[in-house]
Amino acid sequence: MMAMFFWAFVVGGLICVIGQIMMDVFHLTPAHTLTILVVAGAILDGFGLYEPLIDFAGAGATIPITSFGNALVHGALQEADKHGIIGVLTGMFEVTSAGISAAIVFGFIGALLFRPKG
Amino acid sequence: MANEKRKNLTPVQQEYHLFEKERETKRPVLKNCLRAFLIGGLICAIGQAISYFYMYFFDFTEQTAGNPTVATMVFLSMILTGFGVYDRIAQFAGAGTAVPVTGFGNAVISAAIEHRTEGFVLGVGANMFKLAGSVILFGTFTAFVVALVKTIAVKWGGLG
Amino acid sequence: MMKQLIGIIIIGFVLLGCAREPGVQKQSLQGENMISLSTDGTARSHEESQSVAEQAVKQVKARNEIRDAVAVSTNRKLLLAYQVKQMDRFRMKQIAKDIQQQLELLFPDHDVTISSDLKLFWKTDELRGKIEKDHMSERKINQQINQLKRLSEERT
Known part of the structure; x- marks a missing residue:
């Protein structure tokens, strides 16, 4: 269990470093950086490479935004397995729903509770 | 593109351009990376702790604990964003706070809070997913x- | 400030209240050493000899990449949960396939369920302890195994 924490820290930290390098060395905006990372996550899962990383690093691989792309592909593939090609379209948000719906709900609650600063 | 632009400049302007480049503060890449690594890693380790919490006390498996963990992280980032703490951490950590899912939450929530003065439909609703x-x-x-x-x-x- | 705090606390309570089955397993899991088992990983009782589970655990533990394993069995069913060594976790899918095959070969007349999930590991260990202590009936154990099997198959 301790090993799991350690590797979650290392792998999660390294993914963040990749993001930082994209921002600092290649002068990309944060929005571009995040978009590229999500796309990379989706493509990695297409080759079946992201799932082993999750097995290995746990939250170190599921918390960074790359896992968003991975989860989208996963939902789509799962549904495609069951319902054929149309499942690609219908199953996409099956696994990912948590992140987006949480962001929407808490975003709205936040807007109700807090006032903009400065 | 940058080169084409420079051709149209007068010699004096070109000289200034070089001078400006020389004086431009270099981004401390290594230091930034180290900070991103530490804070990003810490956020992921917290995520791991939360997912163990869900597995230990509730009926979630390693597979299914991911969703409530992400939701909890976004919830925490709402609180930190609302009190203005998240932006302060983000200034220090750069990508370390932007890349984890909390950064995604922060982008949505801060946009929602910021545009609240424009009304809930046109302000919050329309601008939430700006970033x-x-x-x-x-x-x-x-x-x-x-x-x-x-x-x-x-x-x-x-x-x- | 005060209003915001109160709002957050209320939301927190609502969220906690909505979560599934709060605190049911709390008691049975507490105070136990979760990973390293003191016994040899199988249960013995008078009427229900867990010899199949015992054998399975022995076989699986003999593998290089397995850190720990625990199993329960009935006449028809075998449930085995294992923990993979950290550096071998990249190959988890392949390992699961191998173990499933190995056990099916060893116990052809048993319905074999395996899982590498930590939660399943805890739960199986808990069930094993219960069998040891309470002498559960075959039917009850079967029920429990089915329940855990369903849990292990959940995906989202």
């Missing part, structure tokens, strides 16, 4: 293409 929209769009589209290609390859190509 996060591109992530969702390109993520979803790539996922669609990848899943489509893979499904076709598996079904008719006999792959996998």
Whole structure:
């Protein structure tokens, strides 16, 4: 269990470093950086490479935004397995729903509770 | 593109351009990376702790604990964003706070709070995904293409 | 400030209240050493000899990449949960396939369920302890195994 924490820290930290390098060395905006990372996550899962990383690093691989792309592909593939090609379209948000719906709900609650600063 | 622009400049301007470049403060890449590593890693370790919490006290498995963990992290980032703490951490950590899912939450929530003065429909509703929209769009589209290609390859190509 | 705090606390309570089955397993899991088992990983009782589970655990533990394993069995069913060594976790899918095959070969007349999930590991260990202590009936154990099997198959 301790090993799991350690590797979650290392792998999660390294993914963040990749993001930082994209921002600092290649002068990309944060929005571009995040978009590229999500796309990379989706493509990695297409080759079946992201799932082993999750097995290995746990939250170190599921918390960074790359896992968003991975989860989208996963939902789509799962549904495609069951319902054929149309499942690609219908199953996409099956696994990912948590992140987006949480962001929407808490975003709205936040807007109700807090006032903009400065 | 930058070179073409420079051709149209007068010699004095060119000289100034070089001078400006020389004086430009270099970004401390190594230091930034170290900070991103530490804070980003810490956020992921907290995520791991939360997912163990859900597994230990509730009926979640390693597979299913991911969703409540992500929701909890976004909830925490709402609180930190609301009190203005998240931005202060983000100034220190750079990508360390932007890359984890909390950064995604922060982008949505701060946009929602910021535009609240313009009303709930036109302000909050319309601007919420200003920053996060591109992530969702390109993520979803790539996922669609990848899943489509893979499904076709598996079904008719006999792959996998 | 005060209003915001109160709002957050209320939301927190609502969220906690909505979560599934709060605190049911709390008691049975507490105070136990979760990973390293003191016994040899199988249960013995008078009427229900867990010899199949015992054998399975022995076989699986003999593998290089397995850190720990625990199993329960009935006449028809075998449930085995294992923990993979950290550096071998990249190959988890392949390992699961191998173990499933190995056990099916060893116990052809048993319905074999395996899982590498930590939660399943805890739960199986808990069930094993219960069998040891309470002498559960075959039917009850079967029920429990089915329940855990369903849990292990959940995906989202």
